[in-house]
Amino acid sequence: MSKTSNSNLLGPKNVHLVFNGDEVLQAHSRVLQLFSSAFADRPTVAEDVQTWLIKAEPGPVTRAVVQQWLDAIYAQVDSSRSLRLPSSCLDDSLPLLIFAEAMGTTDVVMQSIGRALVEKSDLHMTVPMGPPSANGMVPVVSVNLRDTIYFVPKSGAAAGTLRGCHPNEPHVVMVLDVEAMTLAKAYDAGGFQALLAKALEACLHLCGRLKLRSLTRLLLDFLKLQCLPTMQFSVLLPTMSLALSPRVIDCMPRELLFEGFVRDALEHRRAQVDLTADKVDVLMASQGAATWFNLPVGSSQTASIEKSSVDGSSLLTFKRGVSALEVRAVLGGPLQQESKRLRTEIVEAAMQS
Template sequence: MSLKRRRSEDFLLANEPTDFNIITADSELPLEAHLIVLLPCSRLVRDLPRDTSGKTSWDLSKLVLEGHSSPVPSAVVRQWLDHLYSRIDISRQAPTFPSLSEDGRSLLLFADAVGTSTAIMRALCEALTSQPGLTLPVVVNGAGGGAAAGGDGADAAAPPPPPPLQLDLVLRGKLYYLLAGEMRVLTVPYSGPQQVVVASADFVPYKDALPGAMAAALESWLYLAGRVGLVALLRLLLNFFQSHLLPGQASLLLNSTAQVFSRRVLECMPHELLVEGFVSERLWGPQLGLADVPASNQLTLIMRSPHAATWFGLGPESKLTGDAMCQQNVFHKGANSNVLRVSVGGLTPEQHQQAVRAVMGQLEGEEGARGAAARRQ
């Protein structure tokens, strides 16, 4: 049996001593690194004064991240180093986060605080968004249960509220909704019957607080992703929000739009997404071609969208003939219904997408040329 020989090029700095110490508040020993690895990755490292006679030190013992009350822990700095080194050393593993957890938030906040390069920030974003099962944690506080059983008025102590409900909502390929006092979920594209996430008996104390808790979790991550410029993560979060704007009482987010799109979220939204949204809206203004489908009509639809098809228990591209409509602009089939929005005139969906891409491509090209000219000066 022959053993594969380890390549000497696996890590070219393997035999080079470290020359950079990172001091943190919670560790007696500094974290050691190679300055040459960190120099192109962090603006703060680049601007540090060098110690030519020994190791350069970087004191992070007083760095407090946004939303925290204590200095950044060494574990967060070590994750950042692991991510940098994993690009040049096969023995170092980049941190992975199956959830948009507080650990992931701390790493992004630290990377932003130390002026991490755009290329590294995009790689961090890719590490998050490339996971098909990435989840959004939502903590829902339960309401108290009123007067104690058997109590008689003011002397009866109310029972304590139940413990918080911990949910991990998958950001891709799931459709969460409310029905019959339960929280349920469908897989998109449709792959089988609905599943119960929280049964009605357990859901009562959390039902009123759930929409606000979901909106708060989304708002928090939209703000962070926008502030540090993670466009791919923003798109994922925005798609999740939009897909859950279901009609009537089924929606978990229908009345939470203002909470999700807070001032800080809008102020931090990357220019690229603002321009794209504006151009898309101007190319298709449904109010200019608005039309209604009267009640009593019976329509046959081809479900192009996996989400729309899933709502009716179908796969994408399925043809569905609905029942006679009981309400204007509401498509019915059996126990399922959904809103119809009809617009007459304008571009086809394909033409619309092509026009948006043309405008965005033109803008990207102009900004690239402007950046190249600035670098030459």
């Protein structure tokens, strides 16, 4: 069925979606049958008015969620319709994803919802910081899912706080003070790090279960960005086993698992050579690099490569206050573009088998 801006071509709306007792939304059975297995066996006669009682656990589905689901479905066949997400907070779209799963929504619609979330430049998630209050409100902290590095200083005036490096901002910002971090530890023995890992794990599990590839990639990119080279600073390395739980691995989209295996087979070759240099120019070619080094994208900084006195590794060292980073040389393997082409070719063949 090709897209058209004239929904009248679909005929009369002969499905009544009823929820909360008397609130009704109408839809075309032809459209629902195309994109929802819950309606696959229902008749398509226009005169046969159908009623579908919408309910879900643990509470009733809101009209807004059902409307978002219908918009996501109709956007596939009607160019005048589009999905309007409730906000840039991933948590606010979880009811839509769960409802779409319950309705047996087809993969093409599910992927469109995932892409709509990924396209949000300010997409973020919330991390519960304590139990619900007397009025049912849960204290939370918002965590950006793009190009923001979070870390916990262990010394100095900022010790024990949660800090964040944002792209192209001149200063590190404080996200949580010592008191808030202490309250988080009282709520969970693992502190904020464990709470973040558990919140991320829940999102990764749901996205993996629904095979939302683009959204899962974004969450994994966030995870990798938090893997600072020093365990004591990172907010995720100490609790990585909580974030990448067995159920997350079990539900991970096959395409992403295949990509990881092929990438490791093609590219994982450490050269076992020592690198030293008195002067190297480091260009900030990505938002992630710019965030870590607290420099604008496209700028450069002079550094040196020195041998670590601890383990002999090669360290990229700056004169200004930026932590040294290990530099690894790769021996052999395909060039970057060739590796990408091979990965695509191999993974596509595996997915079709």
